[in-house]
Amino acid sequence: MGGGLRSSPPYGRKAWRVVWGALLVVSGCTVGPDYKGPPVIAEGSHSFVRGAHAQAVPGRMEQRWWVALKDPELDRLEQAALAANADLDVARARLRESRAQLRAQQADLRPNTGTSAFYLHTHGGTEALGSGLLGGASARGGLGSDLDLSTVGFDATWELDLFGAQRRAVESAAANAQARQADLADAQVSLTADVAAAYISLRDVQHRAALAQASADLQARELDLTRRRQEGGTASTLDVERLDTQVEQTRADLVPLRGQIDQQLDRLAILTGHVPGELDADLAPAGPVPLPPERVAVGDPASLIRRRPDIRAAERQIAARNALIGQHMADYFPKVELLGNIGFVSTDVGQLLNGNSFVAVAAPVLQWKPFDFGRTRAAVDQARAGRGEALAQYRSAVLKALDDAETSLSRYGTQQEDVLVLQRVMASADHAARLQRQRYDGGTATLIDTLDTERQRVSAEQALAQAEAGLTQDYVALQKSLGLGWECCDSGQVPNL
Numbered sequence: 001m002g003g004g005l006r007s008s009p010p011y012g013r014k015a016w017r018v019v020w021g022a023l024l025v026v027s028g029c030t031v032g033p034d035y036k037g038p039p040v041i042a043e044g045s046h047s048f049v050r051g052a053h054a055q056a057v058p059g060r061m062e063q064r065w066w067v068a069l070k071d072p073e074l075d076r077l078e079q080a081a082l083a084a085n086a087d088l089d090v091a092r093a094r095l096r097e098s099r100a101q102l103r104a105q106q107a108d109l110r111p112n113t114g115t116s117a118f119y120l121h122t123h124g125g126t127e128a129l130g131s132g133l134l135g136g137a138s139a140r141g142g143l144g145s146d147l148d149l150s151t152v153g154f155d156a157t158w159e160l161d162l163f164g165a166q167r168r169a170v171e172s173a174a175a176n177a178q179a180r181q182a183d184l185a186d187a188q189v190s191l192t193a194d195v196a197a198a199y200i201s202l203r204d205v206q207h208r209a210a211l212a213q214a215s216a217d218l219q220a221r222e223l224d225l226t227r228r229r230q231e232g233g234t235a236s237t238l239d240v241e242r243l244d245t246q247v248e249q250t251r252a253d254l255v256p257l258r259g260q261i262d263q264q265l266d267r268l269a270i271l272t273g274h275v276p277g278e279l280d281a282d283l284a285p286a287g288p289v290p291l292p293p294e295r296v297a298v299g300d301p302a303s304l305i306r307r308r309p310d311i312r313a314a315e316r317q318i319a320a321r322n323a324l325i326g327q328h329m330a331d332y333f334p335k336v337e338l339l340g341n342i343g344f345v346s347t348d349v350g351q352l353l354n355g356n357s358f359v360a361v362a363a364p365v366l367q368w369k370p371f372d373f374g375r376t377r378a379a380v381d382q383a384r385a386g387r388g389e390a391l392a393q394y395r396s397a398v399l400k401a402l403d404d405a406e407t408s409l410s411r412y413g414t415q416q417e418d419v420l421v422l423q424r425v426m427a428s429a430d431h432a433a434r435l436q437r438q439r440y441d442g443g444t445a446t447l448i449d450t451l452d453t454e455r456q457r458v459s460a461e462q463a464l465a466q467a468e469a470g471l472t473q474d475y476v477a478l479q480k481s482l483g484l485g486w487e488c489c490d491s492g493q494v495p496n497l
Contacts, residue, residue: 030164031333032326035171038315039391041305041398062297063486065479066196069290069472073283074199077272081195084273088191091184098177105173108166111158111338119349120149150352153343153359160338165330168323175320182313185486189309192485195271196476202264204469206286209257211462215455216250222451223247229448289468292475298409298482308401308483314394321387328379334368401481408481412474419471422464429460 062068066078082088123146161167223243229235265283266276305311339362346357369376436453439445479485 029162030167030326031329032164032168033322035319035322038318038394041395063484065484066192068293069196069475071199071287071290073287074196074290077195077199077268078192080272080274081191082188085191085271086273088184088187091180091187095177095180095184098173098180102170102173102177105166105170108159109161109170111156113154113156115152115154116343117152118150120147122147147347148349149345149347150349151343151345152352153341153345155339155341155343157340158338160336162336163330163333165327168325168327168330172320172323172327175316175323179313179316179320182309182316185309186313188486189480189483191271193476193480195268197473198264198267198271200289200469200472200476202261202268202283203287203289204466205257205260205264207289207465207469208462209254209261210286211458211465212250212254212257215458215462216247216254218451218455218458219243219247219250222448222455225448225451289465290472291468292472296412296475296478298405298478304401304405304482305398309486310483311394311397311401314390314397318387318390318394321383321390324383325380325387328376328383331369331372331376331379334366337365337367339363339365401483404481405478408474408478412471412478415467415471415474419464419467422460422467426457426460426464429457433457 064078066074159166223240223246226235226239226243230237230240261284265280268283269276269279272279340360341362342358342360344352344354344357345359346352346354351357433453433456436445436450440447440450
């Protein structure tokens with residue numbers, strides 16, 4: 001009752017070998033421009049000319065640049081931020097997404113496979129239906145009778161990448177993944193600089209608040225002495241009012257400083273992945289402002305271009321856009337898809353897996369759209385324009401990076417000079433305060449003059465502390481401009497394809 005048919009390929013083995021050989025030869029063709037690398041922009045540039053001005057020297061640049069500040073608390077905060085910062089988690093997720101897209105494009109180079117099975121029962125008019133499904137084989141029953149048909153099999157489709165469309169898609173996806181990897185590195189550069197800047201600001205404000213409190217205390221003592229002199233008739237009411245105004249002004253200056261301390265504490269908490277206020281117990285006690293090393297190693301413009309992650313991300317975007325041109329140019333040419341199926345077909349489910357029910361089918365399918373009314377040309381033109389945009393963005397990124405480095409070096413050098421000047425002012429104020437105390441101890445100077453000299457010394461110390469904090473902040477900005485702070489963290493590697 002049941003039965004099946006065996007299908008044979010329409011060509012002999014030799015014919016199939018010729019066909020496969022021709023397809024393999026043609027499949028080696030990849031249309032579109034090959035990527036030759038980014039344009040040369042800073043060729044012939046000299047080393048950073050302001051390096052000597054900033055006491056910068058050639059040498060190996062440390063990725064963990066904050067270690068040179070020799071502050072264990074800052075080291076701990078940097079490691080915490082790199083491990084738990086939310087923005088880094090976003091960049092890592094985007095990198096994982098791009099890698100998954102790359103794997104999906106690579107999978108498109110391979111066949112799509114699947115299995116299928118179905119059972120068909122018809123009643124009436126089954127002779128023609130059965131003849132069509134079974135290729136002329138007699139179905140069970142005659143005209144008007146029932147038909148049972150069972151089939152199970154394995155099928156596959158494979159689009160031959162004759163002109164490299166899929167290979168260009170893989171090339172573009174790989175470049176995009178590499179760009180996302182560079183974006184993660186750039187986020188690490190920004191994060192390490194932001195943590196250091198917030199920490200330095202915290203220590204700076206804490207120090208300035210302590211000095212302001214010391215100045216207010218001195219002014220209060222001076223005010224108290226002036227009031228006593230007023231009671232004795234040796235000071236005027238104007239003197240008292242003037243000093244009282246100074247005391248209140250200094251106390252008023254303390255209020256925003258305390259607010260800035262809370263602001264920097266909360267900022268550090270967010271950067272390190274904590275809830276605002278969670279770091280107060282550890283960081284509220286004041287600490288010194290870390291100072292940069294005496295000499296800083298910098299490279300040259302060429303090494304800067306190779307190192308900065310934002311430039312590498314821009315360069316990878318050129319490669320990705322370049323590959324899209326070839327991907328769209330492949331649409332000018334035919335596409336060939338191979339369809340295949342092997343399985344069993346029978347009108348008797350009991351005989352379904354019988355050897356006589358085996359059937360194999362293979363067929364190439366040719367698709368070609370020679371007349372698409374300019375759609376392919378428009379897509380190619382759009383891809384070329386996208387590559388032009390990426391080239392312009394790369395050039396902009398390089399020039400901005402060079403300007404950033406030069407400006408940071410200049411500011412760092414200028415701030416060094418400012419610190420040296422204020423150090424001399426501080427030394428002079430210290431010397432004056434010591435001499436005034438000696439005169440007071442010897443009975444040749446009044447207490448109020450001594451307190452006034454001490455207040456001037458505190459003011460000089462405040463100016464020096466602020467300048468030293470600015471120097472360290474400029475050091476942080478310099479390290480960021482040099483593109484340092486990311487190689488300390490393994491972001492994983494995406495292969496160049």
